[in-house]
Amino acid sequence: IMNTMKQSGAMNTINQMFTTISDDPRVQMVIIGFMFGAFIEGAAGFGTPAALAAPLLISVGFPPLCAAMVALILNSTPVAYGAVGTPTSTAALQVQDQVAKLASGADFEPYKLGLTKWAAIPSAIICPIIIFVAMCMMCKLFGKEKSIAPAFACIPYILVCAVAFDIPFIICAMALGPEFPSLIAGLVGLVASIVLAQKGILVPKNKFEFPDKGEWADYWKSTQAVQDDSGEAAGEPMSPVMAWLPYIIVAAILVLTRIPQTGLKAVMNVAKLPFGISIPTILGVEVNYGFKWAWNPGIIPFVIVALIIIPLHKMSGDKVAAAWKETFSMLAGAAIALVFGIAMVQLFRNSGTPAAEGAEAMYYNKTMLRVMAEGMAGLFGNAYIVVSPLIGVIGAFISGSATVSNTLFSSLQFDTATLLGLPTMLVVAMQICGGAMGNMVCVNNIVSACATCGTVGAEGRLIRSNIVPCLIYAVCTIVILGGLIVTGFNPNPYGMPW
Template sequence: MSLGVLSLLALVPILTVLIFLVILRWPASRAMPLAFVVTAAVALLVWKVPFNQVAAASSRGLVTVIEVLFIVFGAILLLNTLKESGALHSIREGFTNVSPDRRVQAIIICWLFGSFIEGASGFGTPAAIAAPLLVAVGFPAMAAVMVALIIQSTPVTFGAIGTPILIGVNNGIGTDEKVLATAAELGMTYEAYLNSIGAQTAIFHAIIGTLIPLFMVAMLTWFFGKNKSIAEGLAIWKFAIFAGLAFTVPYALIANLLGPEFPSLFGGLIGLAIVVPAAKRGLFMPKKTWDFDRKENWDPEWVGKLQITNEAPAKKVSVYKAWVPYVLVGLLLVLTRLNELPIKGWLTSDVVKINFTEVFGTSISFASTPLYLPGTIMVVVSLICIALFGMNGQAYGRAVKDSFMTTVSAAAALLFAVPMVQVFINSGVNAAELASMPILLAESVSLLIGDNWPAVAPLIGALGAFVAGSNTISNMMFSLFQFGVADNIGVNPSTIIALQAIGGAAGNMICVHNVVAASAAAGLVGREGTLIRKTMIPTLYYIVFAGGLGFVFLYGVGFNIGTFMVLAVVAGIVYAILKGNKQSKKDQDDQIAA
């Protein structure tokens, strides 16, 4: 069978997801079982993967599903606990006091607070926390999930204390002799070479990611505003770019000076310290405040099952006290993930680890560390809230019950989505002597593209994250392949691996795994395809801009595809700023006239 035919067959599982989930907009609970069956059929019949390999890979996926559902449950439980205690009402009032403008609230909660949570824990936790929090402060559920997913981009490469670089890229290239020889030729230790990849990744991310807050608010006003106007989002361009830089500048500096562990974590904290006081003073913001239309006018498709009333609670909770649980979550996530402290070792030790070794007689082995999951921390903090806010057992019981029912609604989709991914990834063990489906697809693209590879290197990373639901797994799968392609075409391999990591981060905006989890947390199930159609827009921006920048960095400015890609994006940025400035002046004139 020719490489072209095999490539098309390897693409069938991805096309199944795109056609039924994204184009036909089937709910994930229907589309993903079909995708699983199709993927298993291609693996068994074409790749001739042994049945026990498919079963073992599916089992690994099921364990991951349980872990993801536990994270979602923990995030919703914490939110419902705050709701029952009255603390959520204070948080909502606190954001209104910072700024009643929904664009500002989205930037602070998602871009800055979400980036901090990503830096601490990763694994889709920021979207699972930010989406329901936005619903709580008055966002439509679909709008909340969309903006929460959009920030699953820039901070992701350095999420969970640098896991996508330190585990993903490291496991992908760390044992290859040619990689080690390349580092030695450059006069570097392997650790320094790995850090240099992270440093380059951060610089590219900083250039591209600075505009993500502007993208986020423009899409918010376009899809969910009363006037369906992009210009209303662009009107806040000064504040959005200011917030973008408040995160990306320290983020890039930390990555280059300290390494890959803390860019997202400290970038988020520093950004919050800069942007929140500025927002309170009204710096860089247009005079006109933007809000959603009245709830009765919202499209029913926007509304989820997570209902939060704005009624004042019987017992008032101060804003500072109301934020203590989220501060505790961030603090505990950091403390439990630092290698310098013994806590991580305790939570991941063999005593509390559940090992699955050589499942069904295959080489597939994996482990689960329940106490180390972010969900455990959020459950523990929710229990602390009982004493912190003086809650009774009945109120906490309601929070647990509501959270469990919301989490169960996401189970059907994830029970097939994640096993499908694992079968796809683990298809390399087969009687047909073929590379795994994702690697074969990547090799086909590289043969087709040739020297123009830097322009599409991020696309491979995004593809890996889309199917695997993880920047770390994408980097693990494709980093060595990207190194090999770079070596073959004679360009700097570390730059190509950096572009892989950037694409892998961007792919998190559209991966089914994250979309289902964030939707469930916001009580919005069955509209995953609609959300992916929306988040494909910033994903495409990220991939194109990264590919163009990488190409220009390696080959220079000239009459080439990379230069055209960069110029197209820059032209779009200039147009957006001019349009935003025009809208801002119009809003000011309207306010003066009123």
């Protein structure tokens, strides 16, 4: 959808809306860097928010390196529900069989909704903190005064904007599932932050400024042309309503298909023809795999709406071809990592074989995943709650995606929590949060942001600077979810100790 809208000129129209809202970089950072970035994360994910928000920040006067840093730091809280909930849905899918073994015959949906809720609660609490930290870093590293003082003047605006984001974020997570929180909260927060800025409510009276461009350090600047990912304007001027209409249609279809009252959820959420494909066996081995294509948001609504955009925005064949070519190019890297990551996890989970005799007999009928979990449990014990989100961070850093991180480590986190007697839902939620916060130091995203902003060669600086907010995010997550675990809180919907 995003690439099709770039080619149709819709993204250009949307971006132009932001250039006249405020001339204060602190306000621009909240509106463009966080709110617009959160909405794009909810709709597209996979590194697109930084690729869109960073050039837009540069166009309103941000130093290129600052734009890249801010866009990456702020693309953390919404990530767990990026691409209409793909990272959280993936984590839930990875532990579904393990939940079924421990709660035979139980409906999995309450557990999935619980994961969604308990990953959202710490994310919502941390939201204003991470925005403030990003603003402090912007003011200290790139401001004229080289001081964090200007960030404190923006605290009232940050808090109100964060509340406007957090309320729909939590409500969607608790009531609707992982598809909605970032998408809906990003849109609501975007409208609220723009209205506050336009009316001058809670915005700082004194304007924050960057130094003149002649005073910028060389490493702040672009070393090559900045890639503008907003797309070229279409031949005909496009109204804001027409530009936003595809996203409105996406939200409407998701609501209609995800709430049970319409009856569509019961029809589409099945792995049976015509709305799904079921594979009971492979080469005579029982697997019971199923693909619910009609329930996959990548197909309905995203592919459907992408096709609707073509006549809606009167696109030429060349622009359509360019949009789909760019889409397949963007997805190739993530798809390769996901395919082999899923294959590796399946090997971990299904590798148990009987050992004949000797010392190996201790591993009789144990999978690789189980042996790894026992090693983690033995090494860290109850201190594992401190390590859990950091595993998610490392997974995202190495693999390049929160989704791949959750694919690789959700099952491991579940098994380790089970062995230690910890509530699995909270531990897997810490994995989801870890994958999200790891997005700001993810090698793929940093390389992509530097290429987009023309700051190639500054990747090391970005990793070093972004480690600070990443660790702050990790500590806050450990305090919130780890604190609940220490008090003995167990949110499990089945009333079981795990």
